[in-house]
Amino acid sequence: MFARMTAMDAMLPDPLEGLCVMVVDDHASTRRLVADVLRAGGVDRVVTAESGSEALAMMASVRPDVIITDWLMPVMDGLAFTRAVRQAAITDDPRIPDPRLPIVMLTTERTRRDVEIARAAGADAFLVKPFTPARVLERVATVRQRQIDFVISTAYVGPDRRQGREADEDRYAGPLRRRGDAADKVDVAARAALCAQILDEMATFQRLIEGRGGLDHMLRQMACRVMHALRQRASEVGDRLLTRAAASLARYVSAVGGAGKADPEVVQIHLDTLRALALLPVGDLKASAMVVRQLDRAVSRRIENHLALTMSYTPVTTPGRRLHMIDA
Structure with a gap:
């Protein structure tokens, strides 16, 4: 599988x-x-x-x-x-x-x-x-x-x-964190290392999608968490374009009303964009900026389409009936 x-x-x-x-x-x-x-x-x-x-x-x-x-x-x-x-x-x-x-x-x-x-x-x-x-x-x-x-x-x-x-000492006082224990922190030493991590995470996620037969509700929620974590790491590295691309999914999900209503195709576009950015040479700001602009345009169009569809319905009330929706 x-x-x-x-x-x-x-x-x-x-x-x-x-x-x-x-x-x-x-x-x-x-x-x-x-x-x-x-x-x-x-x-x-x-x-x-x-x-x-x-x-x-x-x-x-x-x-x-x-x-x-x-x-x-x-x-x-x-x-x-x-x-x-x-x-x-x-x-x-x-x-x-x-x-x-x-x-x-x-x-x-x-x-x-x-x-x-x-x-x-x-x-x-x-x-x-x-x-x-x-x-x-x-x-x-x-x-x-x-x-x-x-x-x-x-x-x-x-x-x-x-x-x-x-x-x-012979007597054990209890479980404590040792000085040598690894701290719970993400490795953000350099952008190159971060890009390598992004490629691994995107590959893992793509195989997860294939194994589960598509971007189901749980995977769309997980994609939001992945992007949130990547946004934090990209921000710490100082890469504004990576940060912007990773933050884009949260903007889209918020606009459509939650991960459950997110279009799987839009989620996939974000995953592909992060992978494309990670593959670009470090310092190629022109190409990175173009990739992020394409993502922004695609997401903005999807948000506009969602809002237009939402606004195409008008709530009306009829005496003795519950609130219902009809085409405007």
């Missing part, structure tokens, strides 16, 4: 090829979306489960390399599932072949207390909803690549997050 990406291996220190990732979520739409992103990004094998208890029953036969689990689920939630996996390091559990395997917690919010609770349970990293394809792949690659000691104690079982002298 999905073609293998060619640039992803160059971007990620630890290739995703050959991995088995288990996705645990009680919502079928989220399971499918995360699984589609993983496959589009080059993960060879993706298995899914509806709850922590179902995941536990599958682990011995599946033997995943990484687990992505939702926090809030019925039957057994993500916290209980994570604790059960880590507990197998103390009490042998035939269902769990590797209690040290990386676990990424999927959640809608990430407050300081949420972080502390999930880390105390033994989670390695977070994936905050709504997410972008790049963030999903980055999280999986990071937890696979990062070399962290594993702590087994009566107080805590999981990745070592101790700092300074505390790591040399």
Whole structure:
């Protein structure tokens, strides 16, 4: 269903090829979306489960390399599932072949207390909803690549997050961020690096579209998040044309009344435009400006057409009848 990406291996220190990732979520739409992103990004094998208890029953036969689990689920939630996996390091559990395997917690919010609770349970990293394809792949690659000691104690079982002298003490005080842990920030060191990232993200997204049979509602929403993230990165780099192009989709979506009403063709035009800009030589401002102007004109026409169609209907009321719309 999905073609293998060619640039992803160059971007990620630890290739995703050959991995088995288990996705645990009680919502079928989220399971499918995360699984589609993983496959589009080059993960060879993706298995899914509806709850922590179902995941536990599958682990011995599946033997995943990484687990992505939702926090809030019925039957057994993500916290209980994570604790059960880590507990197998103390009490042998035939269902769990590797209690040290990386676990990424999927959640809608990430407050300081949420972080502390999930880390105390033994989670390695977070994936905050709504997410972008790049963030999903980055999280999986990071937890696979990062070399962290594993702590087994009566107080805590999981990745070592101790700092300074505390790591040399026998008694473990609790899960903390270590000085060497990677911060949650985007690499915006240079425009060239950003363009390489854009090409990888656009390739991933295109394969995601093909795998799902088109730009459905969830993918249109995801495209808005991708463009928002790219706009921020382009702004930090100082590339005004890239920033303008990435911001264009938000302007269009706002004008038509939300991502659900966005024309998939217009969304695709934005994806193609970002790819075209990333392929242009650094410093070719004339060509970049022409590409952005073409995008602006296309989007403005679509917005005008939408407004004209909207204004072609006039609300009228008839005694004893509800408000309805007729052609003006």
